[in-house]
Amino acid sequence: MTAIEIRNLSKSFGAVRAVDDVSFTVEAGTVTGYLGPNGAGKTTTLRSLLGLVTPDSGEALVNGRRYASLDHPLNEVGAVLEATSFHPGRTARDHLRIMTTAAGLPASRPDEALDQVGLADAARKRVGGFSLGMRQRLALAGALLGQPKIFILDEPANGLDPAGIQWLRGFLRHLAHDTGAAVLVSSHVLAEVEQTVDNVVIIAKGRLVRQGTLAELTGNGGGAVRVKTKDDFAPALRAAGAEVEEVEPGLLRVKGLDAEEIGRLALDQRVLLTEVTHERSDLQSVFLELTAEGERA
Amino acid sequence: MTNLIRAELQKLFTTRLWWAMALVMFAFTAFGLAFLIAQAGVAPANGQPGLPALDDPAWLPLALSFASGANIFTMILGIVLMTSEYRYQTITGTFLTTPKRGRVIAAKLGAGVIVGVFFAVISLLFTAVVAITAVLIGGGSIDLTAGRVPQLTLGVFATLVLYALFGIGLGALVRNQVAALIGGIVWAYVIESILGAFPALQTVGKWLPGGAAQALMNIDFDTGLGESNLLPAWGGALVLVAYALLFALVANLTTTRRDIT
CATH class of the missing domain: 3.40.50.300 (P-loop containing nucleotide triphosphate hydrolases)
Structure with missing residues (x-):
């Protein structure tokens, strides 16, 4: 029960x-x-x-x-x-x-x-x-x-x-x-x-x-993926429709594609990725985001 | 239900108010008795004594009726039994423990009856000890079965119990502790006193709890304002029972449906 x-x-x-x-x-x-x-x-x-x-x-x-x-x-x-x-x-x-x-x-x-x-x-x-x-x-x-x-x-x-x-x-x-x-x-x-x-x-x-x-x-907090690579990967990502931000040399913050799509693109482009992580926005930001949504509604 | 009544009594007896009330009650009764003893049989320069003398068999019943003056204290305890739940928001915990609110009210009324009886016992004992001592010193004799003594005793019990219930009903209705206390005291001391003292107003006053209690005890005490206009003793008893039911109903209706936020 x-x-x-x-x-x-x-x-x-x-x-x-x-x-x-x-x-x-x-x-x-x-x-x-x-x-x-x-x-x-x-x-x-x-x-x-x-x-x-x-x-x-x-x-x-x-x-x-x-x-x-x-x-x-x-x-x-x-x-x-x-x-x-x-x-x-x-x-x-x-x-x-x-x-x-x-x-x-x-x-x-x-x-x-x-x-x-x-x-x-x-x-x-x-x-x-x-x-x-x-x-x-x-x-x-x-x-x-x-x-x-x-x-x-x-x-x-x-x-x-x-x-x-x-x-x-x-x-x-x-x-x-x-x-x-x-x-x-x-x-x-x-x-x-x-x-x-x-x-x-x-x-x-x-x-x-x-x-x-x-x-x-x-897991649902914004959907950004952090990508580490020494290669010049940003143009290809942008071409695939992603929004790319270069956080620091070799570290990209990618929105609009998930980890699998990015991996597949890297394979096609023969780019070496050293790290691909879904950005886990912590619950606090999810909470703030969601409650703000509720207040707008 | 026994458990709930016990819990209500614990609420009262785990705070300090009850013995403060008992102490004030003793002081209050002692003050009244001192007046009654000092003035017993004392006549003004050219007239009849206002009060019977100590050796007059009429004095003891009069003194015993003073025990009913403790009604104000049982009323206060009744008011506090209800309003302190709102004042300190313990009502939340009370209703969480017993969500069937009618049972809480019934338990409070049950506890009110016990408090009334308890205070009647201590008030009567105290009054009796002082009054009997005074009579014996004054050269009178004691007969506790004579005259209106048994009826008076019953009247004191009924009055003290009823005022405890009145306090609970009033507290449930008003909920604000200070307002309920002021309202209750003004009611008992001002409104009922005025409506009960003057025979012309007793047409209304005799139907009030105070007048009904007076009728039950049949305190025919010549205030010099003319003949009293009271209900017969059985009529007084019925009116008191009707009030008790009314207060219970008020307490129930004002409490069972209200949101506790």
Whole structure:
């Protein structure tokens, strides 16, 4: 069964169409990055998925069901939303104890979850004194309480220091690849998720711009090929319809032909190539390119 | 449901507000009782005493009825039980844990009943200890089964429980904690006091929660403003039950469909 399924989801707030006909799925054992600039509709999508917001049309399902119809939601889905949602006068452990009680989970879970996110030492401290990073860890501990197989995280890296982000990456990969969980993680900063995600869904202005595997997306970034040769190859490439830029002597940047076409041309021209590489524009530029596309549309 | 009510009580008892409320309640009740003891049987220069004397059997029920003055505190706790969820956005986590929102509201109302009962017990105990001591020192005798004592006790429980529910309903409706607190206190102290104090206005006041509670306890306390115009005790009880249902309905309707963003 598909762990997370969003089907033709739309939601408006007043005149603002926050989410417009968005569809995608997340399978077990994978991490999907849900990317887009601030205000793109990521949070609204995730909140619809979690039954906090009622969509105008379309469906958002977890394990094939609406979240609001789940009898034991914490056992199926762990969610991390904004980091401010704690009572400042309550201790970290009490916060988790309340969730544990309401969900009917074993009383040992709060301490285990705090241990798992590295907050055991702060268990009996009031949340009011926590840093943003500690709050994010506490929110994650809350998501782990019911040992679910689906995780939905909204900007979980916000406020984490570099070490914290590093830790989070490893943790999310562990959840998906070692425990087989489906992980959906939103972010507006690509660098945070680039090394974590298997799949990417990009949204801008409420509309889905692109989705695919990380490799598919990065492989699609402009199509330039870098060619190293000591021979004078540029005229032949231009004659074949390519756009050629001489980056430095012996290094050409070719657009309009792929590596195979260039190789074949070199063979015909008896030119020796020492290197042919597809230029992998990194995800960041793909992201910027795609989201800009979405904004123009 | 038991789990959810327990969780709601944990929410209240894991923050410091509840014992602050209890302390203020003790101070408030002590202040009222001190006045009642000081003025007991004291007559103005040329007239009847305004209050019965300590050895008058009418004094103890009057003193016990002061325990219902704690209603303001259960109302505040009810308001906070609801509005602090919005103030600190813990409502998100609450609805993630229990997405069937009607169950959350039911649990809060259940917790409100328990809070009301808890405060009624401590308020009554405190009042009883002080009042009985005063009566014994004043040379009176104690009969807790006599007069309106059992009815008064019931009335205190009903009032404190009802105001907790009222607070929850009000909090669900207003959601802004400060606005709800000010609104609730103005309601209980200003509007209900005025409409309940003057017999001419009691035609309206007797239908309000405060007037109905007064009717249930049948506190016939001559304020010098004329004869009270209250519902019969059973009528007061029915009105209180109707209010409790109304607050529950309000809390439910304003909460179940709203988007949490």
